[in-house]
Amino acid sequence: MKSIRNLLQALxxxxxxxxxxxxxxxxxxxxxxxxxxxxAAGDAVVLVDVQAxxxxxxxxxxxxxxxxxxxxxxxxxxxxxxxxxxxxxxxxAPQGGGPGDIPVYDVSAKVSGVFIEADVxxxxxxxxxxxxxxRYFVHNTGTPPTTQWSQKxxxxxxxxxxxxxxxGAQRPSGxxxxxxxxxxxxxxxxxxxxxxxxxxxxxxxxxxxxxxxPYSSGKYAFKSSxxxxxxxxxxxxxxxxxxxxxxxADFKTVNEDPGVQTFLLKNAVPEKTIEFTISGTGSIxxxxxxxxxxxxxxxxxxxxxxPSGPGGGIGTPINTPDPLTKYKWWILGGLAxxxxxxAAFLLRKPAGAIDQVQAPVQPGFAAYAAxxxxxxxxxxxxxxxxxxxxxxxxxxxxxxxxxTLSQGDYAEQKAALEIVLKRALSKR
Numbered sequence: 001m002k003s004i005r006n007l008l009q010a011l012x013x014x015x016x017x018x019x020x021x022x023x024x025x026x027x028x029x030x031x032x033x034x035x036x037x038x039x040a041a042g043d044a045v046v047l048v049d050v051q052a053x054x055x056x057x058x059x060x061x062x063x064x065x066x067x068x069x070x071x072x073x074x075x076x077x078x079x080x081x082x083x084x085x086x087x088x089x090x091x092x093a094p095q096g097g098g099p100g101d102i103p104v105y106d107v108s109a110k111v112s113g114v115f116i117e118a119d120v121x122x123x124x125x126x127x128x129x130x131x132x133x134x135r136y137f138v139h140n141t142g143t144p145p146t147t148q149w150s151q152k153x154x155x156x157x158x159x160x161x162x163x164x165x166x167x168g169a170q171r172p173s174g175x176x177x178x179x180x181x182x183x184x185x186x187x188x189x190x191x192x193x194x195x196x197x198x199x200x201x202x203x204x205x206x207x208x209x210x211x212x213x214p215y216s217s218g219k220y221a222f223k224s225s226x227x228x229x230x231x232x233x234x235x236x237x238x239x240x241x242x243x244x245x246x247x248x249a250d251f252k253t254v255n256e257d258p259g260v261q262t263f264l265l266k267n268a269v270p271e272k273t274i275e276f277t278i279s280g281t282g283s284i285x286x287x288x289x290x291x292x293x294x295x296x297x298x299x300x301x302x303x304x305x306x307p308s309g310p311g312g313g314i315g316t317p318i319n320t321p322d323p324l325t326k327y328k329w330w331i332l333g334g335l336a337x338x339x340x341x342x343a344a345f346l347l348r349k350p351a352g353a354i355d356q357v358q359a360p361v362q363p364g365f366a367a368y369a370a371x372x373x374x375x376x377x378x379x380x381x382x383x384x385x386x387x388x389x390x391x392x393x394x395x396x397x398x399x400x401x402x403x404t405l406s407q408g409d410y411a412e413q414k415a416a417l418e419i420v421l422k423r424a425l426s427k428r
Contacts, residue, residue, distance in 0.1 A: 149196065162213055237261050
């Protein structure tokens, strides 16, 4: 464990020192209000330093033409945030003089055309505890395009005895973000204070929450509900566990994965209770993550060719035999690939460059050290490092899930890996 941490720190220090001599460069762009089709004048624009605790390092205000200019103190990585009518919008700060144009939308507390495409519950049980990961895929198809945002942008209802362990959200084409979940009325009622932006093509807004439930009896009876119309309400669980639908809940069995059971309810409506009971113990087999998937396209519009794994791009449309194909590997993917995707989005290099060199590497930091010593070019060393960092992210996530890595060590290693990954990608 210490050797991994020491190597991570050495790699991070090396990469940071390499960029220490980078010169400041201005970033300019135009903020456009896509609700009105006009420039967004008077909006606050901030340069955010990813590696300095998301600290604000430069500020500007858009002029009458929506234009702004920020001076970057170094080579990054940075985010640019613009606040329009109280809601924040982000892009990765462009490098090499590229334009930092940012689309924004007007804000409304309620927008017609906001609905849930899928509410997906992943259930596992062990040691007298039921573990739930729940994800909500929320569309905003309103016209004209308007962001739904308020203190209660998205409301959910959990079992009253649920203990929340983690929450997050992701904008269309955005980054996974850890956010606060606010109590909202009776016990078990919560709200996300997070903007639901208009869809970007097929990309919608994702909300996710992890929680535990008491399970000493080996059985739990759910009385769920949705706050918005939901095209699909689904339960995923290991084959070793049992599922019984309640009265009036017309769940169908979806057979796709050999190690996972999927039960699907179509067209759930708000305020109507959805009853079902889960019993037994077991975990979803992690090897399910190895099935093929295609990583989503980056902002260049190209689809990246990556090793097979979860968290891939848009799958089969919702009206095909398995309505959850679109979400399956998002659901089973876990945190590790989200971290990789986030770093790749923040610090991606020019489209097509990754295909120029494909340096095979064995898993593990020892293999990376040997490979980097023999590599012929900086590009091959960078690609080798990226692959190993991806492997290590999956490894520590698996160790955390299996209980072999403490929460403290997991947080420390994850943070170090993110820093090294970001610096490696920024140099490519």
